[in-house]
Amino acid sequence: MPRALADLLTLPIVQAPMAGGVSTPELAAAVCEAGALGFLAGGYRAPDALRADIERLRGLTDRPFGVNLFLPQWQTADPAAVEAYARGLAGESARYGTATGDPYGPVDDAYDAKLALLLADPVPVVSFHFGVPEPEVLDALRRAGTVTLVTATTAEEARAVERAGAAAVIAQGIEAGGHQGTHRDDPARDRAGLGLLALLAQVTESVDLPVVAAGGIMRGAQIAAVLAAGASAAQLGTAFLATPESGAPDPHKRALTDPGFPHTEPTRAFTGRPARALVNRFLREHGADAPAAYPAVHHLTAPLRRVAAGTGDTQGMALWAGQGHRLARALPAGRLVEVLAAELRAATTELADGGGAG
Numbered sequence: 001m002p003r004a005l006a007d008l009l010t011l012p013i014v015q016a017p018m019a020g021g022v023s024t025p026e027l028a029a030a031v032c033e034a035g036a037l038g039f040l041a042g043g044y045r046a047p048d049a050l051r052a053d054i055e056r057l058r059g060l061t062d063r064p065f066g067v068n069l070f071l072p073q074w075q076t077a078d079p080a081a082v083e084a085y086a087r088g089l090a091g092e093s094a095r096y097g098t099a100t101g102d103p104y105g106p107v108d109d110a111y112d113a114k115l116a117l118l119l120a121d122p123v124p125v126v127s128f129h130f131g132v133p134e135p136e137v138l139d140a141l142r143r144a145g146t147v148t149l150v151t152a153t154t155a156e157e158a159r160a161v162e163r164a165g166a167a168a169v170i171a172q173g174i175e176a177g178g179h180q181g182t183h184r185d186d187p188a189r190d191r192a193g194l195g196l197l198a199l200l201a202q203v204t205e206s207v208d209l210p211v212v213a214a215g216g217i218m219r220g221a222q223i224a225a226v227l228a229a230g231a232s233a234a235q236l237g238t239a240f241l242a243t244p245e246s247g248a249p250d251p252h253k254r255a256l257t258d259p260g261f262p263h264t265e266p267t268r269a270f271t272g273r274p275a276r277a278l279v280n281r282f283l284r285e286h287g288a289d290a291p292a293a294y295p296a297v298h299h300l301t302a303p304l305r306r307v308a309a310g311t312g313d314t315q316g317m318a319l320w321a322g323q324g325h326r327l328a329r330a331l332p333a334g335r336l337v338e339v340l341a342a343e344l345r346a347a348t349t350e351l352a353d354g355g356g357a358g
């Protein structure tokens with residue numbers, strides 16, 4: 001009997017998968033042990049490394065967890081725009097003492113191999129970012145006993161997720177840290193991103209699937225708000241990025257609450273797809289010129305970002321963060337889940353008692 005998302009959630013809290021080394025097995029395990037749903041990030045991860053992460057996580061907890069995959073990106077980028085952007089990064093190469101990467105690196109993120117791994121050795125939950133998997137893929141995972149989730153950033157995308165046969169949809173608002181999971185990167189939509197509450201109402205009225213709400217959620221009262229607006233659970237990324245179990249570099253964690261980084265912006269500067277990051281020098285100097293060319297720009301800037309991160313240079317790193325970053329708490333992940341759950345209970349009681357009007 002295929003399971004439903006609700007069967008797997010003790011608390012309506014999901015720790016967002018965060019690629020690039022942030023979502024460690026230790027983070028996911030601490031979250032799962034505290035009663036929320038922990039996630040591993042399969043994006044950018046080699047299949048063998050993902051397999052090892054899953055084994056390690058299984059060794060740390062018996063509770064259900066999820067694995068996230070990026071859909072392959074076949075969207076063609078304009079080679080002239082990629083070349084022009086590469087030329088504009090010459091100063092960065094000089095600054096960091098390294099060449100830019102080959103923009104024509106892999107576009108499929110070893111999706112087929114990672115999918116084969118998850119079908120051969122199923123995990124409780126698999127979520128997808130950057131598109132909708134084939135209905136056959138979602139069906140095969142369902143038959144393997146896996147609950148499937150797919151990110152949507154509009155009601156139309158949510159309907160596509162439902163048509164394909166996913167078990168649930170993640171409604172990701174424009175507040176969210178990291179990449180927007182839009183199914184197709186369209187620069188014409190750059191100013192059309194929906195805030196989470198506006199999106200959530202449209203998605204819940206468009207599909208019959210359970211909805212997980214993501215974007216800017218840092219406190220239990222905000223979880224209560226999205227549950228009141230029809231979500232089945234809330235997915236939090238930036239809140240967990242600050243925990244000691246997260247694999248984010250310490251300068252990235254500290255920057256979340258550093259007054260020197262007062263705000264975030266969605267930018268293509270680092271990867272070629274819109275992703276929300278703290279505004280730093282690299283974003284300011286290159287954001288306006290960055291083409292819609294994912295993963296070409298990701299490959300181009302990877303060596304620069306590696307050196308910047310290695311030297312703790314926050315002005316050259318991709319400091320992914322959601323709009324709620326100032327509210328980040330550097331609590332152990334399990335403790336953070338407890339605090340969020342207590343805040344959620346308090347807010348729910350307050351609402352039931354009539355809130356401020358009571």
Ligand SMILES: Cc1cc2nc3c(=O)[nH]c(=O)nc-3n(C[C@H](O)[C@H](O)[C@H](O)COP(=O)(O)O)c2cc1C
Nearest residue numbers: 016018019129176177178215216236237238320322
């Ligand atoms: C550092 C970072 C990395 C992320 N990587 C992924 C990822 O690999 N897969 C994914 O589906 N979402 C990813 N996201 C987006 C989250 O799933 C989620 O939408 C977002 O964190 C919610 O907004 P918040 O950060 O304000 O909580 C990432 C977010 C951050 C902050």
